[in-house]
Amino acid sequence: MNKKTKTFPLPLSSVVGRSSFDKTRPSPADKKNYVSTQTAMQNKVAHSGLKDPVKKQTQLLQVGWNESNITRSARSMVERLAQSGIKDKVVLQAMQQIPRHLFLESGLWGQAYADIALPIGSHQTISKPSTVAKMIEALRTGMGTQPLNRILEIGTGCGYQAAILAKLGEEVYSIERIKALHELARRNLRPMRIANLRLQYGDGMKGLPQxxxxxxxxxxxxxxxxxxxxxxxxxIGGRLIAPVGDEKQKLQLIKRVAEREWESVILDDCYFVPLQQGTV
Structure with a gap:
């Protein structure tokens, strides 16, 4: 990795103030995670607009899924992430607890736990699970089992990463510039009743100074x-992780080491949609 120290001369802006599920002998933590996952799934279906219980069941059967399939798929996804080098058990546990398919159209549920980006509308995508895990792990370096106090996400999208971050931070704020996606994330997250997550419609390039x-x-x-x-x-002491670049993008980790000093490290190649200003 390349490491460099950069001092930004501009003045500061005003500011205010057990990961697997064992079917035969599950641990208490596994049981709790399983119930949490299934409850979220049931709430999502209940709020999907399909009032007829028969239609709800038909939707699940059409994609060849039941609750057992969902649990196995989520577990397999997390196991692959661990095998690929994700070591933070807190991150892996959070990703197993948040059902990825609930943030996608039902026609994509069969691909929900594969390590691929998938469309969510408005020419945007939900990131690959490995990308989400890698970025959040980097953000949490040195934290152990302790949660981050306050997290800001730029680009809510469908709300999937925000839901995971809410399990890893005391307070999480997420900004989305596309109104349709902001509303989509609200619909996706509402049944989960995540008390420490606040969604904001606005220009993410301005952050949330308040x-x-x-x-x-x-x-x-x-x-x-x-x-x-x-x-x-x-x-000061906080970490920012972002993809940087145009056609050739690099995943960059920046740490603020003093009031006017930041250190940056390049982690990996990546590909993301472009960061844009304003709202639409």
Whole structure:
């Protein structure tokens, strides 16, 4: 990895203030995770607009899924993430607890737990599970089992990553610039009743100064550089992870080491949709 230290001369902006499920002998934690997953799934179907119970069941059967299939698929996804090098057990546990298919159209449920990006509308995608895990693991480096105090996500999308972050932070704020996706995320997340997650419709490049500083900031879109407003809103000691670049993008981790000093490390190649300003 390449490491460099960069001092940003601009003045600061004003700111305010057991991962697997054993069918035969599940542990208490596994039982709790399983119930949480199934309850979220049932709530999602209940709020999907399909009032007829027969139609609800038909929708599940049409994609060849039942609750057992969903549990096995989520477990397999997490096992593959661990095999690929994700070591943070807290991240792996959170990703097993949040059912990815609930954030997708039912026609895509069969691909929900594969390591691929999938469309969510408005020319946007839900990131690959491995990308989500890698970015959040980097954000949590050195945290152990402790949660981050305050997290900001730029690019809510369908709400999947925000739901995972809410299991890893005391307070999570997520901004989406596309109104249709902001509303989609609200619909997806409403049945889960996540008390520590706040969704915001707005320009993510401006951040959320009224809630800053943030211990962690994560961007789900790539800019030519990280906006100064987001660097300013990062707490000293906090970490920001973002894809940076145009055609050739790099996943960059930035740590604020002093009031006017940031360190950056390049982690990997990546590909994300472009970071844009304003709202639509």
């Amino acid at each position: 809630a800053a500083p943030f211990d962690g900031i994560i961007l789900a879109a790539a800019g030519l550089q990280v906006p100064d407003a987001l660097l300013d809103q990062l707490a």
